[in-house]
Each structure stands twice: as C-alpha cells, then as structure tokens.
Amino acid sequence: MGRSRGGLTTKIHALVDAEGRPIRLKLTEGQAHDGRSAADMLDTIQPGNILLADRAYDSDALREKMSARGAWANVRAMPNRVKTFPFSAWVYRQRNAVERFFNKLKHFRAVATRYDKRDDNFLASIQLASIRIWLRSYESVS
Structure with a gap:
C-alpha cells in the first residue's frame, strides 16, 4: 500500500476494548x-472511557477531542513535549x-504473511481473523 525504503508497507490501526477484542480496524x-491517520x-x-495509546498518538488535538467527548486520553507524552498532561503509569x-x-x-497466516496485494482484501482477512478472536472470547473453557 505505502512505499518506503523497505518496500511496500502497511500499518494496522486497532481500537480494542478492555478484553482485547477489536472494535475498529x-x-x-x-x-x-x-495520530493523524487514526x-x-x-x-x-x-x-x-479511557483512551490508552502509545506516544505516536500524543497530540493536543487528540487530547482536546477526547476531553470534548468526556473521555480521558492517557497517552504517554513525547520526550520533547514542553506542556505536560496528567498521566497514570498504572x-x-x-x-x-x-x-x-x-x-x-x-x-x-494470511495476516502474518500478507499474501493479499490489495488493501481491501488484506483488511477483509484482518476482519475475518478479528471475528475469530471475538468468537474465541465467548467459548466455554469448561
């Protein structure tokens, strides 16, 4: 999908719930x-709700959007950030x-090896794998 020095690359962005089940892909x-893409x-x-994201999502716009929605963005700040925000390591x-x-x-395997050349087919295989992850969370273990 995207071209870089290493070849064609793609990032998967996922919004998951507290159980690790995907909500948005x-x-x-x-x-x-x-930060801008997602x-x-x-x-x-x-x-x-609490948004937990890594440093790549650290921006004032994201924090303002979350506070306007009534949610809290617990995002680790970039090391060069001057303005600090409340952050809970726990x-x-x-x-x-x-x-x-x-x-x-x-x-x-279809996700790990990325056999699909088109991005819509690759997203479909990710969604199918996500459905299986959802179904496994409802399986009985006893």
Missing part, C-alpha cells in the same frame, strides 16, 4: 503518521490488551 500507508477511529469512544500498563490483540492477529 483501519489500514494506512506505512509512512503515514499514526483520528477518525476515535468516534466510537464514549464519555467516561492505567497505561493496561494497554497491553492492544499488544495481545496484535499477537493473536499474527497467529493467522
């Missing part, structure tokens, strides 16, 4: 900025739900 070019995904965040540790989702997603 989006693909962007590998060279696109994370701004439209945040429309599903409700008042009282809450930020819960962000591993996103990392666990990507780990589960990479267990699907």
Whole structure:
C-alpha cells in the first residue's frame, strides 16, 4: 500500500476494548503518521472511557477531542513535549490488551504473511481473523 525504503508497507490501526477484542480496524500507508491517520477511529469512544495509546498518538488535538467527548486520553507524552498532561503509569500498563490483540492477529497466516496485494482484501482477512478472536472470547473453557 505505502512505499518506503523497505518496500511496500502497511500499518494496522486497532481500537480494542478492555478484553482485547477489536472494535475498529483501519489500514494506512506505512509512512503515514499514526495520530493523524487514526483520528477518525476515535468516534466510537464514549464519555467516561479511557483512551490508552502509545506516544505516536500524543497530540493536543487528540487530547482536546477526547476531553470534548468526556473521555480521558492517557497517552504517554513525547520526550520533547514542553506542556505536560496528567498521566497514570498504572492505567497505561493496561494497554497491553492492544499488544495481545496484535499477537493473536499474527497467529493467522494470511495476516502474518500478507499474501493479499490489495488493501481491501488484506483488511477483509484482518476482519475475518478479528471475528475469530471475538468468537474465541465467548467459548466455554469448561
């Protein structure tokens, strides 16, 4: 999808719930900025929710958008940021739900190897894998 020195690259943006189940998925070019690319995904965040994101999503616009929605953006600030914001390291540790989702997603061969050349087909295979992740969360373990 996107061209860089390493070849064609694609980023997967995911908004997951507290259980690590995907809510919104989006693909962007590998060279696109994370914060600007995923701004439209945040429309599903409700008042009282907490957004946990990594440093790539640190921007004043994102924090203002979340506060206008009644949500709190617990995003680790970039090291060169002058203005500081409230940040809870304990809450930020819960962000591993996103990392666990990507780990589960990479267990699907079609996603891990990216055989699909078109971005719509690749997004479809990611969505199918996400459906299977959702279904596994409802399976009985006993």
